């Protein structure tokens with residue numbers, strides 16, 4: 219099977235490559251990236267070397283890659299065979315960068331003789347559908363099967379000095395939408411399917427990912443990352459643990475209400491998240507988990523939808539709302555404005571100007587703040 223993966227970064231090298239290679243025979247794997255240095259390094263080594271950060275004993279494993287190319291190199295004559303035989307394109311470049319792939323996909327679409335599956339392995343709400351609907355015209359959309367998925371493995375930023383080595387968490391989960399996968403294409407091993415991808419996406423995004431950035435913003439507010447700089451260090455503090463528990467309890471009530479989900483199952487998922495965050499070997503920097511703060515605060519991402527849902531159905535979201543304000547202030551301080559906003563009108567103004575809140579959403583938030 220020919221896999222082309224766009225984005226030879228942490229999730230590409232530390233998750234997509236090993237999960238596909240470990241679980242499926244005859245995987246021919248090609249990395250594409252815009253970063254010339256990364257591609258040159260991978261061309262040289264043709265290998266990725268992973269260290270699994272097992273709590274008991276680290277395990278090292280090497281993975282062969284068949285090709286590493288810059289995006290446009292794939293259109294060169296010597297790569298025609300590969301181009302004509304792609305089965306699956308996976309992508310992990312950051313949701314905000316997807317728009318840049320528009321011309322590349324349009325060029326590819328002109329050359330295709332069969333429909334190809336595209337999976338955006340980005341954190342966000344059904345990002346493959348977003349990519350399909352918001353980026354492409356109908357004609358291009360028809361050339362691909364866009365399949366939503368949820369990917370989960372914590373891969374901290376590497377402090378190792380070469381592009382081929384990476385430390386990764388041992389745990390992983392990759393779930394895709396069973397309804398969008400074409401019926402005549404065999405399923406991939408190592409991946410799970412779901413007929414309720416909305417729930418799977420929301421569960422991970424609202425609990426794990428929103429807790430991650432909320433912890434960073436909380437620590438920044440109280441410590442400015444002076445004495446605490448990683449997720450593991452943060453969770454050694456009893457006040458942070460209390461914040462975490464309250465935060466996850468509010469998330470659980472919202473998910474339980476929205477999806478009629480089993481609260482016990484969500485509770486054990488919450489416990490599993492805390493356990494994973496408490497793996498001392500996963501040296502996960504707070505700047506990383508808070509990256510792209512503004513996108514994380516927008517109405518299509520991990521915090522605002524929970525607040526707006528809780529307001530609508532009168533559910534408690536006190537801690538999540540506090541975290542939302544921490545996030546706004548973190549964003550402002552990162553952008554060197556040195557202004558904290560606390561005034562209600564400033565908050566509402568920020569939401570409509572920078573976070574895509576609609577008039578109805580602003581009115582709902584206003585009512586919540588005033589009460």
Ligand SMILES: NC(=O)c1ccc[n+]([C@@H]2O[C@H](COP(=O)([O-])OP(=O)(O)OC[C@H]3O[C@@H](n4cnc5c(N)ncnc54)[C@H](O)[C@@H]3O)[C@@H](O)[C@H]2O)c1
Nearest residue numbers: 225226227228229251252253310311312318340341372373
């Ligand atoms: N690291 C994690 O723990 C983790 C886990 C699950 C999901 N994710 C998601 O995976 C995505 C990538 O995260 P990451 O940690 O691997 O980031 P990263 O910065 O390590 O890797 C991103 C890669 O994409 C490349 N890239 C950027 N723009 C590009 C473009 N226009 N065309 C081709 N390549 C381009 C970069 O050069 C880089 O190599 C994000 O959406 C993130 O939310 C990350």
Ligand SMILES: O=P(O)(O)OC[C@@H](O)[C@@H](O)[C@H](O)[C@H](O)CO
Nearest residue numbers: 341369370371372427430507509
């Ligand atoms: O990648 P982001 O910036 O969307 O979010 C930061 C982290 O929450 C994220 O990378 C997690 O480590 C990952 O999603 C775990 O599966």
